[in-house]
Amino acid sequence: MIALDAVTYTYPATAQPALREVSLSIPDGQFCAVIGANGAGKSTLCYALSGFIPHFFRGELSGRIRIDDVDTQAVTLAELVQRVGLVFQNPFNQMSGAKFTVREEVAFGLENLGVARAEMQTRIARTLERVGIADLADRSPFALSGGQQQRVAIASMLAMDPRVLVLDEPTSQLDPIGTREVFETIRALIEERGTTVVLAEHKLEWIAAFADRLVVLAHGRIVMDSSPRQVLTAPELERYHIGVPRYVQAARAAREIGLWPADRDLPVTLDEATEGFSSSSSLSSTRLDLRNSRNSGN
Amino acid sequence: MDVRVRDLGYVYPTGVEALRGVTLDMASGEAVAIVGQNGAGKTTLVKHFIGLLRPTRGDVRIGDWDTRTKSVAQLAARVGYVFQNPDDQLFSRTVGQEIAFGPRNLGLGESEVRARVAAALETVGLADQVDRHPYDLMQTQRKFVALASVLALDTPVVVLDEPTTGQDAAGVERIGSIVERLQAQGKTVIAISHDIDFCAERFPRVVVMGQGRVLLDGAAGDVLARAEVLAQTYVEPPQLARLALRLGARRAPRNVVEFLQVVREEVPFT
Amino acid sequence: MLIYLTGRSGRLHGLNPITKVMLTLVVIVCGFVLPGVWATWLVFGSIVLPLSLWGGIAGPLLRAVARITLPFAISLFVIQGLFFPGGTPILSLGPVSFKAEGLQFALLFASRLFLLSSAFMLLLLTTHPGLLMLALVQRGLPANLAYIIVATLQIVPRFQARAASILDAQRARGLETTGSLVRRLRAIVPLVGPLVLGSLVDVEERAIAIEARGFSLRRPKTSLIDIPDSRAEKGLRRGLIIAPVALIVARLAGWLR
Numbered sequence: 001m002i003a004l005d006a007v008t009y010t011y012p013a014t015a016q017p018a019l020r021e022v023s024l025s026i027p028d029g030q031f032c033a034v035i036g037a038n039g040a041g042k043s044t045l046c047y048a049l050s051g052f053i054p055h056f057f058r059g060e061l062s063g064r065i066r067i068d069d070v071d072t073q074a075v076t077l078a079e080l081v082q083r084v085g086l087v088f089q090n091p092f093n094q095m096s097g098a099k100f101t102v103r104e105e106v107a108f109g110l111e112n113l114g115v116a117r118a119e120m121q122t123r124i125a126r127t128l129e130r131v132g133i134a135d136l137a138d139r140s141p142f143a144l145s146g147g148q149q150q151r152v153a154i155a156s157m158l159a160m161d162p163r164v165l166v167l168d169e170p171t172s173q174l175d176p177i178g179t180r181e182v183f184e185t186i187r188a189l190i191e192e193r194g195t196t197v198v199l200a201e202h203k204l205e206w207i208a209a210f211a212d213r214l215v216v217l218a219h220g221r222i223v224m225d226s227s228p229r230q231v232l233t234a235p236e237l238e239r240y241h242i243g244v245p246r247y248v249q250a251a252r253a254a255r256e257i258g259l260w261p262a263d264r265d266l267p268v269t270l271d272e273a274t275e276g277f278s279s280s281s282s283l284s285s286t287r288l289d290l291r292n293s294r295n296s297g298n
Numbered sequence: 299m300d301v302r303v304r305d306l307g308y309v310y311p312t313g314v315e316a317l318r319g320v321t322l323d324m325a326s327g328e329a330v331a332i333v334g335q336n337g338a339g340k341t342t343l344v345k346h347f348i349g350l351l352r353p354t355r356g357d358v359r360i361g362d363w364d365t366r367t368k369s370v371a372q373l374a375a376r377v378g379y380v381f382q383n384p385d386d387q388l389f390s391r392t393v394g395q396e397i398a399f400g401p402r403n404l405g406l407g408e409s410e411v412r413a414r415v416a417a418a419l420e421t422v423g424l425a426d427q428v429d430r431h432p433y434d435l436m437q438t439q440r441k442f443v444a445l446a447s448v449l450a451l452d453t454p455v456v457v458l459d460e461p462t463t464g465q466d467a468a469g470v471e472r473i474g475s476i477v478e479r480l481q482a483q484g485k486t487v488i489a490i491s492h493d494i495d496f497c498a499e500r501f502p503r504v505v506v507m508g509q510g511r512v513l514l515d516g517a518a519g520d521v522l523a524r525a526e527v528l529a530q531t532y533v534e535p536p537q538l539a540r541l542a543l544r545l546g547a548r549r550a551p552r553n554v555v556e557f558l559q560v561v562r563e564e565v566p567f568t
Numbered sequence: 569m570l571i572y573l574t575g576r577s578g579r580l581h582g583l584n585p586i587t588k589v590m591l592t593l594v595v596i597v598c599g600f601v602l603p604g605v606w607a608t609w610l611v612f613g614s615i616v617l618p619l620s621l622w623g624g625i626a627g628p629l630l631r632a633v634a635r636i637t638l639p640f641a642i643s644l645f646v647i648q649g650l651f652f653p654g655g656t657p658i659l660s661l662g663p664v665s666f667k668a669e670g671l672q673f674a675l676l677f678a679s680r681l682f683l684l685s686s687a688f689m690l691l692l693l694t695t696h697p698g699l700l701m702l703a704l705v706q707r708g709l710p711a712n713l714a715y716i717i718v719a720t721l722q723i724v725p726r727f728q729a730r731a732a733s734i735l736d737a738q739r740a741r742g743l744e745t746t747g748s749l750v751r752r753l754r755a756i757v758p759l760v761g762p763l764v765l766g767s768l769v770d771v772e773e774r775a776i777a778i779e780a781r782g783f784s785l786r787r788p789k790t791s792l793i794d795i796p797d798s799r800a801e802k803g804l805r806r807g808l809i810i811a812p813v814a815l816i817v818a819r820l821a822g823w824l825r
Binding site: 345348350370371374375377379381383385386387388389390399400403404433447448451 | 730733734736737738739740741742743744757758760761762765766768769
Binding site: 050052056077078081082085086088090092093094095096097098099100103104107108109110111112113114115116117120121124140142153156157160 | 696698715718719720722723725726770773774776777778779780781782783784785786787788789790791792793794
């Protein structure tokens with residue numbers, strides 16, 4: 001379980017707090033997505049969940065951050081890294097530079113933890129399989145595509161067996177192929193066992209389908225915290241400068257002219273939208289009207 | 299200003315043939331999106347417009363200029379190129395100075411430079427940040443500074459390389475309206491983008507590239523419906539297009555309004 | 569960006585890195601402590617050259633060393649030859665003449681430079697930098713220093729690529745980079761500025777990345793890679809200490825001219 005209790009944080013030499021009275025409790029195994037305009041505090045939240053705030057960034061912090069029962073302010077950063085993994089936007093900057101092959105790169109964290117060689121080898125092999133990069137094991141980390149590097153970064157964190165994996169806009173700088181590879185990796189991770197996943201993202205289509213929970217940040221505060229469906233179909237979402245998913249927009253507009261059944265929930269995924277429009281009896285009757293009007297020569 | 303590409307071929311010094319005969323015509327006031335997988339030749343193509351690359355065969359004309367006869371600095375007067383990574387450009391102490399750099403290089407007078415800086419800042423919404431150090435801003439704001447630096451050049455052709463990377467909804471919206479404004483001013487706007495929904499909404503014309511060739515070139519509504527061709531270059535149709543296609547439509551709607559039209563006209567009777 | 573060559577006969581490659589480091593140091597000490605130019609070349613001919621042949625890297629080694637030392641050697645000969653204070657002229661070219669002492673000095677210096685670089689090449693051509701750093705860290709080299717060296721090696725090519733992108737981006741804004749000296753000097757800040765500033769951002773992010781993998785943990789680090797070593801090599805290393813120590817003592821005691 002990972003929790004923030006009334007956390008307010010201001011970066012050094014900054015006037016405004018980046019997080020204001022944020023309280024958030026994420027149970028084990030949950031997949032929690034965090035969305036919000038740029039500057040709303042998504043990255044700050046990710047750093048707070050992984051201990052880099054306050055340890056790396058200093059600044060002023062009030063409130064408590066707990067990872068299981070450990071207060072992150074009471075221990076060193078080094079003690080936290082084993083519990084929480086952090087992956088961020090730039091794939092290249094997460095390649096340590098200390099290692100010449102992907103296998104050794106994934107080993108880097110385990111070496112720092114002092115894991116014995118035999119156990120290291122087992123964990124690395126297992127992690128490479130899990131993330132689907134076993135075929136890249138002998139390649140140089142710097143000879144990979146962005147999507148491949150990002151998966152190596154994820155594997156490097158997972159090898160350390162953290163309870164929580166925090167990802168801060170991991171697909172921002174990737175092309176569609178890389179984006180899909182990373183999302184697939186995250187999905188496999190969620191499906192297989194109980195790692196808690198916190199994902200900050202702008203690409204809502206994928207989150208809508210797979211997240212358990214969606215938290216909206218605005219100006220450093222949590223303004224919405226609910227299921228993806230409830231958040232993405234909420235009328236006030238636009239106020240927070242978050243792009244309402246196009247399926248929702250289309251169904252909402254269609255509902256106003258009777259092309260979407262009034263009693264049906266607004267769709268948040270392609271499948272839901274397809275089903276909804278296909279089954280729409282209003283749609284059938286509209287077709288009927290058009291046909292009739294054509295036949296009568298209008 | 300017209301951009302004319304004729305049978306353009308380009309081979310990198312490493313031997314990789316990045317362009318295999320591309321022919322395109324873009325007229326003043328056109329907004330064109332170029333899509334396709336990494337390695338399809340999109341960036342290689344647009345680098346020819348600013349003269350950073352010289353054709354191995356074929357030619358590129360910007361207005362009446364053959365790019366082979368002009369230097370990059372000369373072409374900068376006609377083609378504004380916004381690079382993908384703003385940090386590759388920013389070096390000034392303030393945002394204002396950064397934006398003034400380009401116009402000064404063009405040899406414009408100080409009052410003209412100041413006017414252009416103010417206008418560019420207004421357009422990108424950073425007027426209140428004029429005296430800040432660019433690196434005090436967020437990366438996505440720095441992208442707007444880089445964009446403003448090129449807008450200040452007031453070139454008849456504007457090239458945008460992945461303009462929406464990392465932007466939130468408000469940022470994408472602002473970039474989209476800048477594209478429309480540039481188009482309304484009669485400029486030729488060319489954008490490379492992986493954000494296919496952005497392309498559909500803001501660009502009436504879409505060029506699909508794959509393996510150094512043009513696979514499709516035409517109205518967004520037609521091109522983005524050709525899912526099988528797009529798949530060859532690892533491009534998925536935009537969200538609304540995918541929905542419309544699944545419902546049996548043949549055109550790709552570019553926005554919600556078109557989607558409703560397409561559904562009423564083309565979705566078969568159920 | 570690595571000098572290291574793979575795929576050769578592998579004999580020297582398979583040796584423990586510390587053994588090779590010691591060999592290099594021994595060669596250097598011998599070459600510098602023994603007096604006279606002949607000693608330097610004796611050390612090269614009796615140790616470095618045979619080892620490089622045995623290791624299958626003689627060709628690349630000689631080419632690399634020649635590339636490094638030749639420019640220095642030529643300018644050394646010219647400068648010392650012409651400007652050595654108060655020497656005896658032996659070759660005249662019009663108003664200027666080469667002095668014997670100057671040429672002798674240059675010869676000694678150049679020979680030692682040759683030996684020094686060939687000794688290092690012997691090490692660097694046959695030792696993977698990752699392994700070398702690991703071996704040194706296991707013997708007490710600070711892990712932070714080793715990290716900086718290895719990461720720099722791997723990231724420099726990216727630096728070069730970024731510099732090329734920056735050049736493109738600034739040229740596209742009308743920056744002139746060719747022509748008069750003044751123009752080129754003015755181009756320095758717009759070219760170097762983004763490189764430095766961008767690198768600061770990268771460095772901070774990379775620091776977070778390695779921190780998130782426990783780089784600062786104060787416990788003994790283990791290693792995935794096992795560095796090859798043997799009793800024979802351990803004995804060799806112990807033995808290798810004797811020669812340079814003996815030579816230094818002899819030199820200090822004045823037994824060597």
